[in-house]
Amino acid sequence: MRAFSAGVHLAGIGCRGHCFALAVFERFTVIRSIETLSPGNAKRLQGIFFDIDDTFTTNGRIGGRAFQSLWDLKDAGLRVVPITGRPAGWCDHIARMWPVDGVVGENGAFYFCYDEEKRTLAKRFLAGEDLRKRNRLRLEKIKEEIVASVPGAATASDQLYREADLAIDYCEDVPPLPWEEVEKICRIFRSHGAECKVSSIHVNGWFGDYDKLSMTRIFVRERWRLELDSNKEEFLFCGDSPNDEPMFRFFPLSAGVNNVLRFTPRMKHLPSFVAEREGSEGFAEIVETVLRKRSS
Template identity: 55%
Template sequence: MKPLSQMSLEMARSIRVVLTDIDDTITTEGMLTAAAYGALERLHRAGFLVIPVTGRPAGWCDHIARMWPVDAVVGENGAFYFRYDRERKTMQQRFWAGPEELKRNRAKLDVIETEVLASVPGAALASDQAYRMADLAIDFCEDVPALPEAEVDRIVSIFERAGAQAKVSSIHVNGWFGDYNKLSMAKTLLADGFGMDWEEAKNAVVYAGDSPNDEPMFAAFPLSVGVANIQTFAHRLTSKPAYLANGHSGEGFVELADLLLRARSA
């Protein structure tokens, strides 16, 4: 990972789309700071497409798509995208799975939930689980005392034994049934919503993240950035971001935004 300061202005000037994780990438210790939110707004006003790609739930993503200065949002690690048309006051939604498949998957996730909570002391349902449509989120440090890494791996293994996918974020283990992830739905959104094919996207997108569930994005996009706290998870990453911000969490995101805006103005 090269320092973000080494990204050339020419390279930064080629970026038109900012895809970004939310937790511990835009937020800092669970808070959305004025500086980080302001960075989103400055990017949006400057004409960048700004799209959070998050593990957070459908209920939160409806709010984000409507009320944040963003062009769309991918949620629940790729289960869907929401795009709000402010002129028509309509929400476009696309889910990876249909209603009946979501219902069947929920029944299987309920079984996993019971096993995880019975087998891993200290683990808990994520506080936002009630607002989720496609996945199961297990909290290992957001609202509970931090679990040892071995226990986090144990949660992952319970999901995987049941045939589910499982990804570790900075706060949750998210598990789901379905052949999708952040990358697959981000590609779908860019094509559906913005007419951007994959070859074009690879040269016009930067992705910012902080944890293992961002790894498909780091692997796919040549211009990818980790905020400084990603170093906590470096040993869990096969594919690391190309660049590393100096700042942690939201400060690192502001650092990236400042670079992109400086390159565009130059």
């Protein structure tokens, strides 16, 4: 698959303008350009949820326009919450230091929220400390099996800062593995009864019935006194990879940065809209479009 700024070309089939046509499993799936977001939908938004790696970043770096976009959203009165697979240690920093209203981390294992008036960080884990400790011991055995069975796979460099999951690096700090090897990592996780999701850089595995969406529901209910299922049309989610599928499936308004197109043949649930640009530039494009539509 080749992705272009104004469309996608696959197997001799292309589309230009405001739609991106993808031939997936011998069918066409059309993802509209973010430019087709209606002013009415943009004006109804209360906030934006977004993934971090390769959505808010490009090649591991946060672009200046993307970070400024967070301040622009806050200045416009919108709520802003990253929903990420990154570890608790990173999320502590994000909740305290970024212009955000909270953060959901480790694919839904917890949320953190900083109270600026009290100057305290609220931490809400789905599993208690004792259970997390027991699960980490179980995950350690899975890690040993994966590293022994999948040459080139490695424990993610941020594993030391994780509370609830195991992150296996398949292309962040190691040479990219073939997709067949990524699938093998997933099979090993599942053979032990663990859940797993593939991001743009890691395969994350954990014990527990949760994902990004389930903890986002809890966050919205506990911090904002809202039922997300009754207000989902008032939020937009931005993402880029298969571990964002629960969010793409749930939110009527969801947007992918352009690099999401690399994963679409392996995804069942796609975003409603797509940006012309990749990574952090795509995120900035989405935010700029939302704010422009709100003011029109």
